[in-house]
Amino acid sequence: MNAVACELCPRGCVIPEGGAGDCRIRVNLAGKLRATTYGRPSAIHVDPMEKKPLYHFRPGSPVFSVATAGCNLHCLNCQNWQLSQRGGEEMEQIYRADPAQLVETARREGCQAIAYTYSDPVVFYEYAYDSAELARRHGLSNLFITAAYIRPAPLRRLCGVIDAANVDLKAFDDGFYRRVSSATLQPVLDALVLMREEGLWVEVTNLLIPTLNDDLAMIRRMATWIRDELGAQTPLHFSRFHPQYRMRNLPPTPAATLDRARREAMDSGLDYVYVGNVMGHEGSSTFCPVDGTLLIRRTGFWVTENNLTAEGRCPECDEPIPGVWK
Amino acid sequence: MMKPKRNDNPSRERRRFLGLLGGGLAAGASLALLPREEGPRERDLREADLYRPHPLAG
Numbered sequence: 524m525n526a527v528a529c530e531l532c533p534r535g536c537v538i539p540e541g542g543a544g545d546c547r548i549r550v551n552l553a554g555k556l557r558a559t560t561y562g563r564p565s566a567i568h569v570d571p572m573e574k575k576p577l578y579h580f581r582p583g584s585p586v587f588s589v590a591t592a593g594c595n596l597h598c599l600n601c602q603n604w605q606l607s608q609r610g611g612e613e614m615e616q617i618y619r620a621d622p623a624q625l626v627e628t629a630r631r632e633g634c635q636a637i638a639y640t641y642s643d644p645v646v647f648y649e650y651a652y653d654s655a656e657l658a659r660r661h662g663l664s665n666l667f668i669t670a671a672y673i674r675p676a677p678l679r680r681l682c683g684v685i686d687a688a689n690v691d692l693k694a695f696d697d698g699f700y701r702r703v704s705s706a707t708l709q710p711v712l713d714a715l716v717l718m719r720e721e722g723l724w725v726e727v728t729n730l731l732i733p734t735l736n737d738d739l740a741m742i743r744r745m746a747t748w749i750r751d752e753l754g755a756q757t758p759l760h761f762s763r764f765h766p767q768y769r770m771r772n773l774p775p776t777p778a779a780t781l782d783r784a785r786r787e788a789m790d791s792g793l794d795y796v797y798v799g800n801v802m803g804h805e806g807s808s809t810f811c812p813v814d815g816t817l818l819i820r821r822t823g824f825w826v827t828e829n830n831l832t833a834e835g836r837c838p839e840c841d842e843p844i845p846g847v848w849k
Numbered sequence: 850m851m852k853p854k855r856n857d858n859p860s861r862e863r864r865r866f867l868g869l870l871g872g873g874l875a876a877g878a879s880l881a882l883l884p885r886e887e888g889p890r891e892r893d894l895r896e897a898d899l900y901r902p903h904p905l906a907g
Contacts, residue, residue, distance in 0.1 A: 565889070569899045575907060590905075602906040612888045620894040628894055640907040668907045689907075 525554035531648055532595045532673050533710040546646040547610035548593035560591030560611040561650045562621045566641050569632055573824040575640065575668050576760055576799055577726055578809060579846025580687045582819055583826035586666065587629035589620075590641030591650065596670050597705045598693070600732060600770040607642040608768075622654040626661055636686075640668035648677060655684040664847075667723075671714035672706050678714055682721035687847065689726045689760075690715055694736035695745035703735065703770075712748070719753050724847055726758040728799070731776045731784055733764065742784050746791035755792050756845040761785055763800035781806070811837040811844070818844060 525540045529549050536544035538551040548559045570588045572581055592614050594607035601607055611617060620628070629637050637658050639651040644667055655665035664686040671678075671690045690711070693700060697708040718725050727749060731737045749757050761784045763776045781798045785806050788796040798806030802823050809819040816839045820828035830838050835848035 566903070566905055567894070567897045567899060568901070568903055568905070587899075602904075606905065614889040616890045616892055618892050618894045618897055624894050628899075632899060641905045
């Protein structure tokens with residue numbers, strides 16, 4: 524048999540000829556590794572930047588968002604399972620869109636950035652890489668919205684064409700990763716550190732699931748790790764869980780749990796801690812960590828007030844606020 | 850007084866009904882066996898409704 528080893532993600536699938544890897548879309552065709560969804564996305568939308576969420580990267584701007592089928596994680600609570608837990612051939616529709624068409628359409632729609640998102644862009648790595656390289660040549664930014672379950676070598680190469688990432692850190696517990704996401708924690712932490720070293724703008728999202736990963740001691744360990752390894756100015760988003768897919772036995776995250784988590788993370792030394800998936804929550808706005816001035820007010824996915832100076836500083840105390848504002 | 854018209858051959862009606870039923874079943878079976886288009890519908894990128902509300906996270 525002419526098997527091939529996929530060296531993209533920590534799973535390290537060895538794929539027999541004619542077979543597919545765990546992600547369903549990376550296949551062995553006549554002894555060569557191919558991604559079946561290259562140039563064949565199944566989801567394309569123009570979203571607000573706040574939806575990714577990236578709160579410190581060109582707030583309020585539209586993002587051309589693209590995804591193909593497939594994922595290298597299998598989270599029981601996946602919100603996008605109809606896209607992520609299928610192979611390309613199982614989708615109802617796919618678009619013909621090579622990298623040049625993607626970039627051309629993004630520019631035509633007035634988007635300054637392309638986000639590789641929804642499923643996990645790690646599995647359509649080659650498509651994302653080629654599109655990002657071309658997009659950058661045309662002055663567009665590239666955003667990677669990912670669980671970051673990827674090996675260091677391909678990630679380092681990818682960082683050469685990506686500007687910002689939101690990494691879904693599912694829990695600060697390897698057991699949770701194994702039970703809920705069929706993955707492991709350490710490669711994700713390694714990827715986060717590598718992204719920071721390579722100079723990407725990084726934000727972290729943690730979906731809080733009642734009873735599974737909402738323990739305050741675990742949240743404190745996670746926040747402390749982010750502060751020490753990525754920096755106190757790394758934005759952390761606590762996102763509200765809704766019953767989905769194969770996890771319908773748990774209730775939505777109570778607002779009080781999100782509040783407690785936010786307070787714990789801020790007490791642990793993080794400057795920018797947000798609450799997501801809760802309409803109108805104060806924790807979705809940006810405040811100056813020095814004097815508490817409201818800098819950016821958000822309602823849902825929309826920026827309704829922006830008081831940052833043109834240089835990205837607090838208008839009251841002149842504190843520089845980290846991020847990409849222009 | 851006229852007598853009601855009688856069906857001289859009741860088995861003829863039955864045969865007609867069974868014939869129609871058999872024909873319908875045969876047509877259904879043929880349609881089921883006809884080759885259908887497999888896999889996803891391929892669309893041009895220009896057909897995408899980029900601003901349609903959607904439930905996808907991220």
